[in-house]
Amino acid sequence: xxxxxxxxxxxxxxxxxxxxxxxxxLMQTLAQLIMEGGEFMAVILIxxxxxxxxxxxxxxxxxxxxxxxxxxxxxxxFGRGVTGAxxxxxxxxxLDTLLLRPRGVLTQVLCSAIDPRRITCIAVGxxxxxxxxxxxxxxxxxxxxxxLAESILLGGMMILGLFLIECVFCxxxxxxxEMVNALTYGGRSACQYPxxxxxxxxxxxxxxxxxxxxxxxxxxxxxxxKPLYHWPAWTAFVCPLAGGMVFAIMYCLFRRALxxxxxxxx
Amino acid sequence: xxxxxVTDLQKTFTVRKKREKGHLTREKxxxxxLKGVSFSVERGELVGYIGPxxxxxxxxxxxxxxxxxxxxxxxEVGGRIPWQQRKEHVRHIGVVFGQRSQLWWxxxxxxxxxLLKDIYQVPPQQHQKRLNELTEALDLGxxxxxxxxxxxxxQRMRAELCGSLLHSxxxxxxxxxxxxxxxxxxxxxxxxxxxxxxxxxTTILLTTHDMEDIAALCSRVMVLGHGSKLFDxxxxxxxxxxxxxxxxxxxxxxxxxxxxxxxxxxxIREGDGYRITYAPQTVPTAQMLSLLQSAGPIRELTAQxxxxxxxxxxxxxxxxx
Numbered sequence: 001x002x003x004x005x006x007x008x009x010x011x012x013x014x015x016x017x018x019x020x021x022x023x024x025x026l027m028q029t030l031a032q033l034i035m036e037g038g039e040f041m042a043v044i045l046i047x048x049x050x051x052x053x054x055x056x057x058x059x060x061x062x063x064x065x066x067x068x069x070x071x072x073x074x075x076x077x078f079g080r081g082v083t084g085a086x087x088x089x090x091x092x093x094x095l096d097t098l099l100l101r102p103r104g105v106l107t108q109v110l111c112s113a114i115d116p117r118r119i120t121c122i123a124v125g126x127x128x129x130x131x132x133x134x135x136x137x138x139x140x141x142x143x144x145x146x147x148l149a150e151s152i153l154l155g156g157m158m159i160l161g162l163f164l165i166e167c168v169f170c171x172x173x174x175x176x177x178e179m180v181n182a183l184t185y186g187g188r189s190a191c192q193y194p195x196x197x198x199x200x201x202x203x204x205x206x207x208x209x210x211x212x213x214x215x216x217x218x219x220x221x222x223x224x225x226k227p228l229y230h231w232p233a234w235t236a237f238v239c240p241l242a243g244g245m246v247f248a249i250m251y252c253l254f255r256r257a258l259x260x261x262x263x264x265x266x
Numbered sequence: 267x268x269x270x271x272v273t274d275l276q277k278t279f280t281v282r283k284k285r286e287k288g289h290l291t292r293e294k295x296x297x298x299x300l301k302g303v304s305f306s307v308e309r310g311e312l313v314g315y316i317g318p319x320x321x322x323x324x325x326x327x328x329x330x331x332x333x334x335x336x337x338x339x340x341x342e343v344g345g346r347i348p349w350q351q352r353k354e355h356v357r358h359i360g361v362v363f364g365q366r367s368q369l370w371w372x373x374x375x376x377x378x379x380x381l382l383k384d385i386y387q388v389p390p391q392q393h394q395k396r397l398n399e400l401t402e403a404l405d406l407g408x409x410x411x412x413x414x415x416x417x418x419x420x421q422r423m424r425a426e427l428c429g430s431l432l433h434s435x436x437x438x439x440x441x442x443x444x445x446x447x448x449x450x451x452x453x454x455x456x457x458x459x460x461x462x463x464x465x466x467x468t469t470i471l472l473t474t475h476d477m478e479d480i481a482a483l484c485s486r487v488m489v490l491g492h493g494s495k496l497f498d499x500x501x502x503x504x505x506x507x508x509x510x511x512x513x514x515x516x517x518x519x520x521x522x523x524x525x526x527x528x529x530x531x532x533x534i535r536e537g538d539g540y541r542i543t544y545a546p547q548t549v550p551t552a553q554m555l556s557l558l559q560s561a562g563p564i565r566e567l568t569a570q571x572x573x574x575x576x577x578x579x580x581x582x583x584x585x586x587x
Binding site for chain 2 (some may be wrong): 002005006009010013016017018020031093096097099100101102104108259260262263
């Protein structure tokens with residue numbers, strides 16, 4: 001319980017410090033809106049050219065886009081410590097400070113940054129989600145609600161896990177290694193569309209290595225009533241657990257890496 | 267059993283050089299930051315830890331505070347092994363890095379302190395009592411609502427100290443706490459550290475390059491160089507080994523050439539006077555004075571011991587650091 005309280009308090013304080021610079025905050029939030037709005041426009045324009053992509057109608061595609069955006073940007077907003085701030089924390093020696101406090105390192109990393117500008121991206125994603133849901137005429141049930149919540153939660157854990165790979169490298173080399181971005185940002189862009197529109201190698205990548213397909217597409221397809229690969233309904237609830245596994249594995253590696261942390265300067 | 271026991275502590279870093287042109291692999295060099303350091307510190311001691319840059323001082327502090335894992339040797343602080351029981355250990359220690367802030371940059375320092383209370387899970391009443399005590403001793407009362415970024419360096423150091431002592435640690439590491447401070451802030455800081463040490467029996471380990479800090483605070487000094495401990499004892503003992511020279515500054519009436527001095531003495535022209543360095547053991551002061559008087563009427567003369575920084579520099583030179 002103490003951890004959750006600490007996280008909420010930290011978030012409140014970080015929000016306060018961001019609002020110390022209101023003009024910059026507004027400008028950046030606006031920039032994000034334009035960026036993410038543009039991305040959604042691109043999807044709308046592409047979808048406009050076809051009546052459907054495989055078995056997916058435009059409404060379905062908007063829904064996939066919405067699920068992906070909401071998940072990804074919620075993670076970036078609340079997990080900013082892992083998804084963005086960590087490399088500079090290592091370089092500037094802030095990690096030393098965290099190690100000097102009687103709390104878990106990952107907890108403190110998560111407590112040390114928030115990115116409220118993403119709220120606009122989340123809003124665009126939510127709008128796409130609602131729009132897709134209306135256009136495809138989804139009949140919402142309690143189970144479908146659970147599936148969506150699980151997909152967002154565990155998808156978020158998986159994304160955190162992927163970003164943790166970069167953190168692990170960072171602890172060893174004190175440098176930021178951006179190659180993992182291919183999986184994270186690349187994964188987000190690619191997996192805005194359902195996995196079955198892609199050729200086999202990409203499908204493998206986003207099912208086995210960075211299982212966006214399992215955390216996002218399987219549940220979303222279930223909610224749309226067109227199960228992916230005709231898998232049975234229970235898969236929509238079991239597959240997202242892969243996201244939790246990715247997180248657990250990366251968390252173990254992260255803890256190991258800290259034993260080899262070598263700090264910087266004096 | 268001592269409070270801190272360190273036995274044969276070793277730490278090696280691998281430093282990769284930048285790849286040279288035409289080479290595929292980068293050259294690796296091993297740097298032994300600590301080559302088997304041993305010492306022990308009793309509860310309530312105030313110990314100075316000195317040595318030139320790169321001697322391994324910070325590495326020692328980082329190992330003892332649980333940030334780094336050593337490659338060999340043992341260390342125990344209050345019965346805990348820092349890097350194995352990190353969370354339990356850091357509950358009982360405070361660390362101040364002179365060049366690194368531990369508080370939040372954009373929020374009033376009072377908010378930082380409130381968050382630290384939650385991080386260390388200090389009961390509210392105890393926290394308030396301690397906060398009152400520290401804000402009074404460090405004269406922070408009027409600054410509590412000011413964001414850290416708006417504080418001057420001296421104010422910031424006081425704020426950092428307060429933050430690192432809020433959870434009433436039994437051990438305090440200070441890494442160059444007076445770096446860049448003005449005279450008034452330095453003196454205030456020293457007074458406060460003495461107060462904290464006496465009032466609460468806090469054990470303090472201080473690394474610094476400022477010998478005045480050591481002279482004012484520490485009854486015991488450890489000298490570290492090239493990863494080994496070179497000296498452990500009182501500052502007076504350390505100085506008496508190297509404090510062998512005296513300095514005479516003098517000015518003659520009118521222009522007067524200096525007489526030839528005995529071997530081992532040095533003279534520098536300073537304005538219209540001279541500055542002479544000699545060792546009283548080889549050339550007694552009386553002999554030196556009569557020699558100087560023989561050259562002409564002396565208008566002004568002062569004799570003084572060598573500056574403490576010079577002594578330390580001599581010492582480092584002699585120890586080949």
